[in-house]
Amino acid sequence: MENKGKFYITTPIYYPSDKLHIGHTYCTVATDVTARYKRLAGYDVMFLTGTDEHGQKIEDKAKEAGVSPQEFVDNIVEGPRGVKDLWKLMNISNDRFIRTTDDYHVEAIQRIFKKMYDNGDIYKGKYVGKYCKPCESFWTETQLKDGCCPDCGRPVVDAEEEAYFFRLSKYADRVRDLLVNTDFLQPRSRVNEMVNNFIDPGLEDLCVSRTSFTWGIPVDFDPGHVVYVWIDALFNYMTALGFENEKYNDLAEYWPADVHFVGKEIVRFHSIIWPAMLMSLDLPLPKHVFGHGWLLLDGGKMSKSKGNVVDPYILAEQFGVDALRFFLMRTFPFGSDGNFSNELLIQTINTDLANDLGNLVSRTTAMVGKYFGEALPAGCSAWAEPQDCDRELIGLASGLRDRYEEAMEAFAPHKALDEVFKVIQRANKYIDENAPWALAKDMDANGARLAHVLYNLLEATRICGILLSPFMPESMDKLFGQIGACEGCRTWDSVAVWGSRSETSPVTKGDALFPRVDVDKALAALEAAEAEAKKAALPPIELEPQLTEQVDFDTFCKSDFRVVKVKACEAVKKSEKLLKFTLDDGTGTDRQILSGIHKFYEPEDLVGKTLVAIVNLPPRKMMGQMSNGMLLSAVHTEKGEEKLNLIMLDDSIPAGAKLC
Ligand code: ME8
Secondary structure, rough: OOOOOOEEEEOEEEEOOOOOOHHHHHHHHHHHHHHHHHHHHEEEEEEEEEEEEOHHHHHHHHHHOOHHHHHHHHHHOOOOOHHHHHHHHHHOOEEEEEEEOOOOHHHHHHHHHHHHOOOEEEEEEEEEEEEEEOOEEEEOOOEEEEEEEOOOOEEEEEEEEEEEEHHHHHHHHHHHHHHHHHHOOOOOHEEEEEEHHHHHOOOEEEOOOOOOOOOOOOOOOOOEEOHHHHHHHOOOOHHHHOOOOOOOOHHHHOOOOOOOEHHHHHHHHHHHHHHHHHHHOOOOOOOOEEEOEEEEEEEEEOOOHHHHOHHHHHHHHHHHHHHHHHHHHOOOOOOOEEEHHHHHHHHHHHHHHHHHHHHHHHHHHHHHHHHHHOOOOOOOOOOOOOOOHHHHHHHHHHHHHHHHHHHHOOHHHHHHHHHHHHHHHHHHHHOOOOOOOOOOHHHHHHHHHHHHHHHHHHHHEEEEEEOOOOOHHHHHHHHHHHHOOOHHHOOHHHHHHOOOOOOOOOOOOOOOOOOOOOHHHOOOOOOOHHHHHHHHOOOOOOOOOOOOOOHHHHHHOOOEEEEEEEEEEEEEOOOOOEEEEEEEEEOOOOOEEEEOOOOOOHHHHOOOEEEEEEEOOOOOOOOOOOOOOOOOOOEEEEOOOEEEEEOOOOOOOOOOEEEE
């Protein structure tokens, strides 16, 4: 087969602050499917994935877990059921895996940073602005949405420090031109978002170093500064090919990348900051960035902190890797958000895989066995006077490769699958139209027609099987075995040639490729597996011993517990521990409570929260300020460290409601 050239595709490099969930799996599967399709179509593919391991969030998480940041990320990346294990399980065919803590990458980033410093695009200044800790993003006041991070909606904190800046503003016009006048950023709808929200309001220079934590790549010419995690992360796409390092040597072959697949919230980094930095270094730009949508759960983005993540291991173990890969690509249009549910997954498996595809394969192979034994007779592929249904099926299947290719080239795997399933559905209808069981009643008169009908079904199945193989590699190998598709007729070239399958290849009815799922049983099993996983993930905790001394009921009833809403919260000056709360307690007069919980919460994170306070304690003075009551919280010890969680209630409960 002709070699069509190089194709370089990447996933985002994942942030190993927690185990990956089904949303991460979605993007990696989409990238894998595209990489496998390109290999099938004759490209020499480089498929890169990896992990983005620096930044304050990892430093904080490691501290919480009582291990070093390196140990922390090693466990999530290399450890059991970690990132690498997950990609192995999901049959991800990446050619390379980069970790941003790899020595070659660290050294390369230091060189890259220095180059931009030397060419004047990185300069030293003072950073005053807002910072979103969970997203590791800096924002200007004007970019905030209702005072919060425009990406995740969480509160931001003030940040001021000496820092290095990248002259992003210098590249605003060139980046705008790239987005507006080329097909660099896809889908097109994302272009307006970037231009209207970020470029046109004015691109400010970007802060690209930090001094407030150490878990990052050191700026080697200025101790104390570490490189901003996004600079470190974005250049992975090139360091993994050998840019500014000696570990690899594939840059000339594969750069510029053909496409970076990324989730929609990181399109800004990939379509504005990334091209601007490449422009600064006079490097070729990637050909495309594709911003896919999110998998939502109950309408919201999955995130570990919200506790609503879906574990891909559980789904793959329950339903099979291929069924899960297929579901992700079939159900959610790649550029849009989609609502995940277990019910939808089961429905897709039952409808598309067990019913449509599974039945086509099992009925066809069973009928070949029943009516002809091991194989169809020679000569069965030709039919002197094709009927309308023959012409329709053959026409639809023969043209399938072009329609599929068009969709895959447009990064629309869901559309490619639509096309394949039109042929599968047409083939099932063809069985009903020809009623092979009726033809088989008189083999002398109808045996030749029956063999031809079955040959057409095997051919249509073969063509669909090849085009489904990037989505479900293992199952399609089994399918090829069952329908007798030799190596030579599983190729890209053979997809477009009706009749490539040898007439007399042996056919074997095997086990069902996709058994039907019993909805109730499967949902119950999932629930049990999820509960088991949650239990296993709970850290060992030490609880305060429970008091044995009893309190009489009347005394207990004297304590007045009320729902309160946080109107304002600030740190008490000169106190490391105390936060001062201004609370709405439902009386119409603000209540002030001081609480020694600064170690556990930032004040701005608590504004708007609904808490519980005991309001009839005698007033107390602390650090010169009055406190009228006490906020309730839960405390325990984890790995020797004290933990505290304020009791938070549903926002719908009004201030002043009494707890009893
Ligand atoms: O962003 N649905 O890493 P990350 C779909 N380290 N996609 C989702 C998703 C969901 N529910 N949740 C997450 C980072 N993702 C950076 C990337 S690249 C130089 C650096 C996607 O682990 C998300 O949109 O937080 C992103 O594209 C990817 O998972 C990695 O997210």
